[in-house]
Amino acid sequence: MDAQRHSQAHNDNDSKTKYPHCKTTLAIEKHASEVYTNSVFYEFQDEVHKGCFSCDIEDLIKENEQEITIVKEDDRRRTYEVVFNCTTNDTRCSCKMFERKGIPCRHMSSVCKRKRLELIPEKYVLNRWTKMATKKPILGFEGNIMEQCARMVDRKKILNDLWSEIHSCVSLAEDNEEYLSDLVKSIHTLRLELEAKKSGNVPPPSKTQDIEFLIGAIAPTETLIKPPKISKNKESGPSGEKAATSGTESDKWLKGDKEKAIEQQQKKKRVCRGCGELGYHDIRNCPEKLSS
Known part of the structure; x- marks a missing residue:
């Protein structure tokens, strides 16, 4: 879990502080670099690049408000057949890549380039691939914000911003020992101030x-659950009141x-x-007497 949290925090910091280089001059690619996370943007960038240089339009059919390319x-x-609605900018491709991966395909990109779209239609920018995915509230099955989530939305946003700022500071200072020392001192001073504020009001x-x-x-x-009673183990003598009243060693333990x-x-x-003869017996349990 710690490795996953570290990887997620590192990727979030890269998406916020590092701006990927665009391969084309299309405004739609620049818009993708602003809304998508870096890893998703590189996949979409590859589709845009292939849509510009590897795809050709063979035929164009117009039907009412739709264009079939x-x-x-x-x-x-x-x-591949791409259906484009000139009124709503809805686009569907027969390759079904958007339905499978949630990223517009190269065929859709080539049509968007021909239509000179500057922004990716909002319908095709899925929230889970955006930089703001973790800052939006969780919705229930009916589309309403969950009650528990609604109380934590503002706090969650502040915490996300805080962690983002912390990781940004660490990323900027990690290559310089002096910067790291200054950052540690600043955080230590801030921690002491917070402890002083908290200790002044709360015991x-x-x-x-x-x-x-x-x-x-x-x-x-x-207290409902109490220690169990002492059980009688193997080779143990009587326990409880009998052992306490007798007080003899033989009552507490059976000798082996x-x-x-x-x-x-x-x-x-x-x-x-x-x-x-000398021995550990007497006339009552003498071996010779018992044998005879």
């Missing part, structure tokens, strides 16, 4: 407020064979009255 490209045998946030801000939720007044063997080795050996 037959356009042929130099390197293709196929011809500093508490630790609880900081945690709520990071989590994105407000702490409830009543290894632990029993270690405790047995720590005991002092004694003489068994049954077999007469």
Whole structure:
């Protein structure tokens, strides 16, 4: 996401500060450089250039208010039919490039050149390809501005302008270390002024407020979810009141064979009255007595 935001901010800054070079003297190409983003303009510029130098008009048919122009490209045998409305300037081409990509094709450009149009008809300048695409409000399905968006339109425009100015300043100063240092000092001074203004009216946030801000939720007044009860794990003895009242070690933990063997080795050996040998047993559990 950070890479996408950086790429978008870089492209927005280029579209605002860098003006692409026009290959022709057509006013329609200059108009495209003013409204389109740089990447979209270069695609449209290629279509305009090919429309001027690679397309020929083979036939022209007039029907009422419409003109049907037959356009042929130099390197293709196929011809394309462009329908132009002289009253509304509506243009349709049989190649359907505008319907597919949202950019007027070379055949439409050649007709616009012949009609000496200085501006691209507003109908064929899609909002998503313009420099102002992110500054316009979001519309709902019925064409109305969404309620949540309506409250944020002005704030969104100001934020977009702010980010645009910041990226423009960084772009201008990135090649000069002195300019970068001055820019950092200016931003640091401005940040201190904003902090002073904010701290004068609003008390500093508490630790609880900081945690709520990071989590994105407000702490409830009543605790409904509590820690779970202690479960009886493997090899564990009785828990709860029984373990608390007994207080013995054996009640809290069931000893394993290894632990029993270690405790047995720590005991002092004694003489068994049954077999007469030193060991960890007595006459009650003497091995010889048990075997017999």
